[in-house]
Amino acid sequence: MIVQSPVKHCADVAIVGAGIMGLAHAYLAASRGLKVVVFERSPRASGASVRNFGMIWPIGQPHGRMHQLALRSRARWVEVLERAKLPYWPEGSLHVVYRDDEAAVAREFTELADDLGYECSWLNADQVLARSQAVKSDGLIGALWSGTELTVDPRATIAGLPGFLHEHFGVEVRFGCAVRAIDLPAVEAGNERWTVDRVIVCGGDDFETLYPETFAASGLTRVKLQMLRTAPQPDGWQLGPALAAGLTLRFYSSFAVCSTLPALRDRIARETPEYERWGIHGLVSQTALGELTLGDSHEYGPCVDIFNREEVDDLILGYIRGFLNAPVMNIAQRWHGVYAKHPEKPYLAITPAPGVRIVTSPGGAGMTLSFGIAEETIQDMGL
Numbered sequence: 438m439i440v441q442s443p444v445k446h447c448a449d450v451a452i453v454g455a456g457i458m459g460l461a462h463a464y465l466a467a468s469r470g471l472k473v474v475v476f477e478r479s480p481r482a483s484g485a486s487v488r489n490f491g492m493i494w495p496i497g498q499p500h501g502r503m504h505q506l507a508l509r510s511r512a513r514w515v516e517v518l519e520r521a522k523l524p525y526w527p528e529g530s531l532h533v534v535y536r537d538d539e540a541a542v543a544r545e546f547t548e549l550a551d552d553l554g555y556e557c558s559w560l561n562a563d564q565v566l567a568r569s570q571a572v573k574s575d576g577l578i579g580a581l582w583s584g585t586e587l588t589v590d591p592r593a594t595i596a597g598l599p600g601f602l603h604e605h606f607g608v609e610v611r612f613g614c615a616v617r618a619i620d621l622p623a624v625e626a627g628n629e630r631w632t633v634d635r636v637i638v639c640g641g642d643d644f645e646t647l648y649p650e651t652f653a654a655s656g657l658t659r660v661k662l663q664m665l666r667t668a669p670q671p672d673g674w675q676l677g678p679a680l681a682a683g684l685t686l687r688f689y690s691s692f693a694v695c696s697t698l699p700a701l702r703d704r705i706a707r708e709t710p711e712y713e714r715w716g717i718h719g720l721v722s723q724t725a726l727g728e729l730t731l732g733d734s735h736e737y738g739p740c741v742d743i744f745n746r747e748e749v750d751d752l753i754l755g756y757i758r759g760f761l762n763a764p765v766m767n768i769a770q771r772w773h774g775v776y777a778k779h780p781e782k783p784y785l786a787i788t789p790a791p792g793v794r795i796v797t798s799p800g801g802a803g804m805t806l807s808f809g810i811a812e813e814t815i816q817d818m819g820l
């Protein structure tokens with residue numbers, strides 16, 4: 438039962454959550470001329486969308502539908518970043534390899550890439566070092582190079598997009614305004630009552646507050662990731678391509694097509710079971726302030742441990758030190774982030790009531806896929 442408040446507010450579409458999923462949906466709905474309001478319960482978004490690497494990472498998506506979705510999403514990202522005058526670095530990515538079994542996977546993938554629709558190539562050690570000053574040369578065999586990845590600064594992007602959406606499209610973004618009840622056409626948010634035609638719920642790992650039964654039946658779990666950030670690098674020093682390494686080849690499902698992958702997996706599990714236990718791989722991106730974002734680990738389960746494990750940070754750092762050559766390696770910030778993940782589906786779109794769509798759990802690829810998923814939602818809802 439929704440209580441009437443004296444002021445009447447109306448919109449075509451209400452969006453719950455000002456993380457990247459909510460903002461991407463707001464952009465696409467508003468671009469179609471719809472009147473959009475976004476509700477964010479926190480004074481500023483502080484969920485997964487500001488805690489990540491800012492990597493728009495098509496190379497990690499399995500070939501076919503998801504890779505194509507990631508490429509469409511990337512194109513939208515560039516369009517929005519240009520229009521909003523937000524910084525981004527379209528520098529591509531390097532998966533650097535130091536072991537023969539890693540090189541075998543990277544090489545095999547580049548041989549399959551053309552047929553699968555990826556644009557990437559194998560670089561030998563000299564070619565890698567010519568492309569990046571941030572890679573250690575000792576023992577380097579080569580790298581898988583891909584030009585489709587770009588990096589954004591998640592804090593600057595998620596802080597900057599609401600203002601852009603408001604100025605260009607009149608999108609209302611209400612911060613500190615939790616949506617408490619949806620009973621179309623009524624939405625109760627903070628102390629306001631809105632009348633809207635449709636609602637898109639992009640609450641990240643939390644939609645159980647609004648739809649507890651739907652959440653319980655969704656099969657979703659949560660994933661906790663530990664992250665670190667260096668102090669800023671010296672002026673003028675640039676990371677260039679974002680970096681990944683051998684452990685990542687066994688992490689993203691794009692590489693599952695490689696017949697050489699099982700041997701790499703076996704060796705990693707045998708030699709370094711601690712990486713398996715905590716789901717560790719090594720990624721490096723750079724922020725607008727010149728810091729390097731380093732991570733990550735993966736702990737699965739509905740209940741997230743609020744305490745970070747120093748052991749996990751040490752393992753992440755130890756691994757990254759093996760391939761990263763950066764002038765400043767002292768750690769200035771540590772945190773963890775959480776996202777929702779479905780065991781099989783790349784993301785969930787659920788209709789809990791007519792006119793309401795829950796869009797969530799793009800897993801570890803929500804930055805990459807956000808605008809592509811939003812396009813699918815808008816089309817599917819007939820907006």
Ligand SMILES: Cc1cc2nc3c(=O)[nH]c(=O)nc-3n(C[C@H](O)[C@H](O)[C@H](O)COP(=O)(O)OP(=O)(O)OC[C@H]3O[C@@H](n4cnc5c(N)ncnc54)[C@H](O)[C@@H]3O)c2cc1C
Binds near residue numbers: 458490
């Ligand atoms: C550490 C880490 C690193 C990652 N790195 C990458 C990466 O480099 N590239 C990539 O593609 N993906 C990455 N991801 C995944 C990506 O960050 C997430 O998939 C994505 O941010 C999810 O966006 P979201 O908008 O669904 O969720 P969130 O960012 O969590 O936003 C949800 C928002 O909804 C709000 N909300 C919830 N309920 C309500 C309510 N009732 N009323 C009002 N507001 C509400 C919350 O306050 C929150 O701000 C990473 C994730 C983590 C945690």
